[in-house]
Amino acid sequence: MPFDPLTLRYDAAGLIPAIAQDATSGQVLMMAWMNADAVARTLATGRVTYWSRSRQAFWIKGETSGHVQELVEFRIDCDRDCLLVRVDQTGPACHTGRQSCFYTLVDGSGETVTAAPMVG
Amino acid sequence: MPFDPLTLRYDAAGLIPAIAQDATSGQVLMMAWMNADAVARTLATGRVTYWSRSRQAFWIKGETSGHVQELVEFRIDCDRDCLLVRVDQTGPACHTGRQSCFYTLVDGSGETVTAAPMVG
Numbered sequence: 001m002p003f004d005p006l007t008l009r010y011d012a013a014g015l016i017p018a019i020a021q022d023a024t025s026g027q028v029l030m031m032a033w034m035n036a037d038a039v040a041r042t043l044a045t046g047r048v049t050y051w052s053r054s055r056q057a058f059w060i061k062g063e064t065s066g067h068v069q070e071l072v073e074f075r076i077d078c079d080r081d082c083l084l085v086r087v088d089q090t091g092p093a094c095h096t097g098r099q100s101c102f103y104t105l106v107d108g109s110g111e112t113v114t115a116a117p118m119v120g
Numbered sequence: 121m122p123f124d125p126l127t128l129r130y131d132a133a134g135l136i137p138a139i140a141q142d143a144t145s146g147q148v149l150m151m152a153w154m155n156a157d158a159v160a161r162t163l164a165t166g167r168v169t170y171w172s173r174s175r176q177a178f179w180i181k182g183e184t185s186g187h188v189q190e191l192v193e194f195r196i197d198c199d200r201d202c203l204l205v206r207v208d209q210t211g212p213a214c215h216t217g218r219q220s221c222f223y224t225l226v227d228g229s230g231e232t233v234t235a236a237p238m239v240g
Contacts, residue, residue: 021148022180026147074226076222077150081212084148104197106196110122
């Protein structure tokens with residue numbers, strides 16, 4: 001039976017969180033949001049597409065920057081209210097130029113930036 | 121400077137999504153929510169503690185089941201509105217008994233369950 005994006009559980013704004021993970025390294029790259037149409041577009045095109053809450057528009061990851069995410073695996077969690085997209089990431093996933101958005105480590109001494117922007 | 125959980129960005133309900141990743145295997149285990157107090161408790165105790173939206177109560181992961189998450193690394197993303205906790209997971213992370221909540225794969229043929237509950 002074909003997958004129906006409307007069977008997922010969305011929040012009051014019609015959104016579901018999507019975690020992007022590098023399919024090769026396993027690194028968690030970012031978290032963003034999809035609506036049902038973005039889910040459908042991601043599955044249909046193989047190009048990961050989010051919903052931008054700030055712009056209120058589809059956000060085809062990398063459309064402007066070239067830092068695209070090619071879909072490798074699309075997974076849903078047990079509660080059907082969170083997505084895991086395993087991707088082939090071209091260039092950095094983070095808008096700061098870093099591979100992952102999760103470059104800030106917190107420990108007893110405070111915050112430490114653990115990665116530099118990628119070069120080239 | 122010590123880390124202040126109030127410097128994170130929470131949603132209208134005072135919550136921030138937290139992705140749990142197995143620190144050894146890199147497997148993404150689950151996503152749940154924390155409030156500022158859960159963030160503080162997680163950092164202070166080293167035992168990952170969420171906020172249960174259904175129970176409206178702290179949820180010390182594994183307190184009932186024994187399937188605890190020992191904190192290895194606590195990371196925040198570039199927008200300070202998502203957390204990545206890298207953990208030592210005891211037993212399955214998922215309430216279905218599976219290692220990860222993301223055991224359902226979606227592709228052109230529909231949904232496929234890719235993991236069985238852990239035994240023992």
